[in-house]
Amino acid sequence: MTHEFILSGFGGQGVLSMGKILAYAGLMEGKEVTWMPAYGPEQRGGTANVTVIISDDPVSSPILSTYDTAVVLNQPSLDKFESKVKPGGTLIYDSYGINVPPTREDISVYRIDAMEKAAEGDMLKVFNMIVLGGVLKIHPVVSLESVLQALRKTLPERHHHLIPQNGQALRLGMDLVREG
Amino acid sequence: MKGNEAIAHAAIRTGCDGYFGYPITPQSEILETLAAEKPWETTGMVVLQAESETASINMVYGGAASGKRVMTSSSSPGISLMQEGISYMAGAELPALIVNVSRGGPGLGTIQPSQADYFQTVKGGGHGDYRLITLAPASVQEMADFVDLAFTLAFRYRNPAMILSDGAIGQMMEKVVLPEYRPRRTEEEIAAGCPWATTGRKGLRSPNIITSLGLRSEEMEAINLRLQAKYREIERKEVRYEEYLTSDAEYLIVAFGSAARISKKVTSLAREAGIKAGLLRPITLWPFPSERIASLCGQVKGILSLEINAGQMVEDIRLAAGGRIPVRWYGRLGGIIPEPEEVLEELKKIAAL
Numbered sequence: 001m002t003h004e005f006i007l008s009g010f011g012g013q014g015v016l017s018m019g020k021i022l023a024y025a026g027l028m029e030g031k032e033v034t035w036m037p038a039y040g041p042e043q044r045g046g047t048a049n050v051t052v053i054i055s056d057d058p059v060s061s062p063i064l065s066t067y068d069t070a071v072v073l074n075q076p077s078l079d080k081f082e083s084k085v086k087p088g089g090t091l092i093y094d095s096y097g098i099n100v101p102p103t104r105e106d107i108s109v110y111r112i113d114a115m116e117k118a119a120e121g122d123m124l125k126v127f128n129m130i131v132l133g134g135v136l137k138i139h140p141v142v143s144l145e146s147v148l149q150a151l152r153k154t155l156p157e158r159h160h161h162l163i164p165q166n167g168q169a170l171r172l173g174m175d176l177v178r179e180g
Numbered sequence: 181m182k183g184n185e186a187i188a189h190a191a192i193r194t195g196c197d198g199y200f201g202y203p204i205t206p207q208s209e210i211l212e213t214l215a216a217e218k219p220w221e222t223t224g225m226v227v228l229q230a231e232s233e234t235a236s237i238n239m240v241y242g243g244a245a246s247g248k249r250v251m252t253s254s255s256s257p258g259i260s261l262m263q264e265g266i267s268y269m270a271g272a273e274l275p276a277l278i279v280n281v282s283r284g285g286p287g288l289g290t291i292q293p294s295q296a297d298y299f300q301t302v303k304g305g306g307h308g309d310y311r312l313i314t315l316a317p318a319s320v321q322e323m324a325d326f327v328d329l330a331f332t333l334a335f336r337y338r339n340p341a342m343i344l345s346d347g348a349i350g351q352m353m354e355k356v357v358l359p360e361y362r363p364r365r366t367e368e369e370i371a372a373g374c375p376w377a378t379t380g381r382k383g384l385r386s387p388n389i390i391t392s393l394g395l396r397s398e399e400m401e402a403i404n405l406r407l408q409a410k411y412r413e414i415e416r417k418e419v420r421y422e423e424y425l426t427s428d429a430e431y432l433i434v435a436f437g438s439a440a441r442i443s444k445k446v447t448s449l450a451r452e453a454g455i456k457a458g459l460l461r462p463i464t465l466w467p468f469p470s471e472r473i474a475s476l477c478g479q480v481k482g483i484l485s486l487e488i489n490a491g492q493m494v495e496d497i498r499l500a501a502g503g504r505i506p507v508r509w510y511g512r513l514g515g516i517i518p519e520p521e522e523v524l525e526e527l528k529k530i531a532a533l
Contacts, residue, residue, distance in 0.1 A: 020353065023353060027355055032354075032355065033353075033354065033355060034352060034353070034354050035352065035353035035354070036348065036351070036352045036353075037351055037352075039205075039206060039291070039292075039347070039351045059354070059441075060441055060442075060444035060445040060448065061441050061442040061443075061444065061445035061446075061520050062348065062352055062438070062441055063348070063438070063441075063442055063517045063518075063519060063520075064519065064520070065519035065520060065521050065522075066521075
């Protein structure tokens with residue numbers, strides 16, 4: 001079983017960290033993982049995307065042209081990656097700032113209003129975990145417990161008191177995500 | 181962890197004595213990781229940010245002359261600056277590790293991944309008749325594993341060795357098992373293991389002279405012949421490669437590093453499309469697996485060289501194939517990485533010949 005994700009949004013939204021935590025969670029479950037960022041001169045406000053592959057077998061190419069699941073957090077990312085979801089695959093998008101919603105009918109489309117909810121609830125710092133919660137609700141490739149373990153592994157000790165808040169965000173995302 | 185971080189951790193764990201480097205994307209995490217790990221407080225390894233790449237490589241020359249396990253790392257433009265020092269080290273027969281996490285050129289180019297430094301690495305780069313032992317990792321695990329391997333080969337043959345990687349492998353995160361901790365060699369171990377090194381003669385032996393200078397032509401020819409004999413021995417003994425699905429292959433992809441990862445996927449896609457494809461991945465770019473490619477030419481009907489450059493390794497494949505079967509190149513330039521599907525289309529064209 002192999003699941004190929006593309007996660008994409010603005011720099012500063014936590015796209016790369018979300019990918020890293022997803023990959024680490026896979027690692028915690030003994031899976032093969034690859035995290036391949038589109039690194040560049042981009043900083044906050046620019047575009048950022050990362051390919052995450054979680055597999056039971058060794059991963060071949062870290063560079064892909066199509067994906068099982070695209071998680072897109074802004075219009076440029078949606079424009080770029082909607083066409084790159086494999087037929088029968090999944091597109092999950094945050095509706096904030098989306099003027100032209102996805103149109104494909106041969107894939108499953110889900111919407112998560114994570115940015116709106118994060119802004120309301122003073123949860124902007126864990127926005128990416130709300131999104132990840134939604135992703136894992138649709139495709140439980142790793143367990144919530146593994147994600148929390150990954151957070152313990154990747155966050156510096158001084159931030160460990162924030163892990164419960166991340167857990168809340170993950171659960172909120174699971175409730176928020178819906179078809180559409 | 182990232183490929184770059186794996187290099188740094190592996191160096192600390194396998195008894196590296198010193199790192200001298202200057203930051204450049206996409207490999208700065210090597211120096212950053214070393215600075216964060218502070219090995220000078222634990223193993224005693226020296227980590228120094230030099231004032232330039234030229235200074236770095238000459239610090240490596242100095243450390244290597246005293247028998248130490250020393251290294252540097254950079255990316256393409258920085259490696260160009262080091263070429264004089266690399267040629268001097270090859271001439272003076274000094275073991276050292278140089279890591280190139282390459283990016284797109286020519287010139288300042290781009291910070292995105294590229295394999296366009298193949299020629300520079302295996303065909304000279306610096307001046308004179310010399311060779312650089314070249315290892316091409318295709319995973320984060322190999323980034324970690326090849327540090328010790330490169331040092332081992334460098335010391336076995338008293339020759340500089342290079343890890344030729346690229347921005348994709350350097351920036352990618354994967355699972356990695358780091359090597360076991362091993363202490364740095366003691367001064368006594370260095371003196372015993374490297375009798376040529378300038379470790380201090382203490383009045384007990386004649387001086388060891390490390391130089392690449394030989395002003396008398398006869399003397400310089402003799403040095404060159406000795407170097408060439410050493411290079412032939414390395415070509416006989418140290419060729420490394422990996423094969424994937426070659427036993428029944430009718431078409432062969434040859435690719436190294438990140439291009440080999442893409443090719444593995446292409447091989448599977450090709451087999452689904454009814455083309456019996458296999459992959460040969462050179463692990464050593466020099467010495468090159470010419471003999472194995474030559475023998476596979478008796479089995480396969482065509483070869484595709486996938487490179488993230490304008491076609492460099494394809495020349496060595498053609499030399500090995502000797503015109504017996506078609507050998508074609510495919511690649512992308514300027515920091516763009518080819519996608520598996522476009523490579524499959526190229527393979528289909530060869531299969532249709």
